[in-house]
Amino acid sequence: MAGKLSAQKARGQAAPIALLTDFGYRDHYAGVMRGVIASIAPGAPIIDITHGVAPQSVAAGALVLRESWRFFPSKTVFVVVVDPGVGTPRRAIAIETAAGARLVGPDNGVLWLAAEQAGVKRAVELSVERYFLPRQSSTFHGRDLFAPVGAHLWNGVDLLKLGPLIADIKACTLPEPVENARELVGQVVYVDTYGNLISNLSRSQIAAFQARFPSSSLLVRIKGNVPLLVCRTYGDVPKNAPLALFGSFDLLEIAVREGNAAELLAAGPGAEIRVRAQP
Numbered sequence: 513m514a515g516k517l518s519a520q521k522a523r524g525q526a527a528p529i530a531l532l533t534d535f536g537y538r539d540h541y542a543g544v545m546r547g548v549i550a551s552i553a554p555g556a557p558i559i560d561i562t563h564g565v566a567p568q569s570v571a572a573g574a575l576v577l578r579e580s581w582r583f584f585p586s587k588t589v590f591v592v593v594v595d596p597g598v599g600t601p602r603r604a605i606a607i608e609t610a611a612g613a614r615l616v617g618p619d620n621g622v623l624w625l626a627a628e629q630a631g632v633k634r635a636v637e638l639s640v641e642r643y644f645l646p647r648q649s650s651t652f653h654g655r656d657l658f659a660p661v662g663a664h665l666w667n668g669v670d671l672l673k674l675g676p677l678i679a680d681i682k683a684c685t686l687p688e689p690v691e692n693a694r695e696l697v698g699q700v701v702y703v704d705t706y707g708n709l710i711s712n713l714s715r716s717q718i719a720a721f722q723a724r725f726p727s728s729s730l731l732v733r734i735k736g737n738v739p740l741l742v743c744r745t746y747g748d749v750p751k752n753a754p755l756a757l758f759g760s761f762d763l764l765e766i767a768v769r770e771g772n773a774a775e776l777l778a779a780g781p782g783a784e785i786r787v788r789a790q791p
Contacts, residue, residue, distance in 0.1 A: 621684025707772030
């Protein structure tokens with residue numbers, strides 16, 4: 513076994529298999545995927561990115577994957593299961609990126625943002641059943657298809673052995689902000705565990721907008737609530753006070769210091785955020 517693992521490391525296979533799902537932590541689903549991987553690739557390190565993606569939220573899963581992949585070693589295999597279309601004719605795919613990451617999951621957009629950022633080198637539709645479990649459930653492709661394929665990839669199986677090349681991948685595009693006069697209008701695209709309301713307004717977009725009004729202050733409103741200044745840290749406001757700031761996503765977010773903005777402001781994905789240049 514030691515010789516086999518040394519050979520795997522020499523081929524760059526010491527990178528982990530990373531799991532990202534909406535399975536939650538109550539049931540056995542995520543653990544069973546780990547068991548399948550351990551049975552096929554017993555030497556593979558397994559990292560759970562999260563199993564707390566909002567159920568069936570493909571956009572949230574895509575955003576989390578985009579914000580995660582580049583912090584992992586090259587050659588990491590990402591097994592991503594946010595799959596409301598499981599059992600339907602939607603494709604199952606694997607992608608090899610130009611950056612080296614391998615992405616495995618349903619072709620419903622959940623892999624798109626990371627694949628676009630990392631660059632798609634080649635992609636296949638998963639169709640060779642010898643790399644699946646012997647019997648496949650119509651409701652649990654995470655266990656029966658995606659986990660075993662991820663394990664076989666980690667073991668060194670070439671992507672092209674898994675199925676035919678495909679030229680297209682289903683996109684998942686976040687809504688684009690709209691600029692109106694002295695306002696930049698975006699929306700909430702993700703809510704994290706703390707209730708922080710993360711928007712589609714990037715730091716670069718806000719900076720470009722502010723550059724057009726250099727003598728103005730920026731005020732941020734969500735759902736018509738009181739305007740907020742853009743702060744640097746949560747500690748810039750008193751406890752339980754709302755604020756706007758750029759978080760780890762480098763996107764503008766609305767938060768409450770030591771509180772929950774989603775609950776306090778009764779807001780979630782799709783809620784409008786307006787950034788106004790105030791003279």
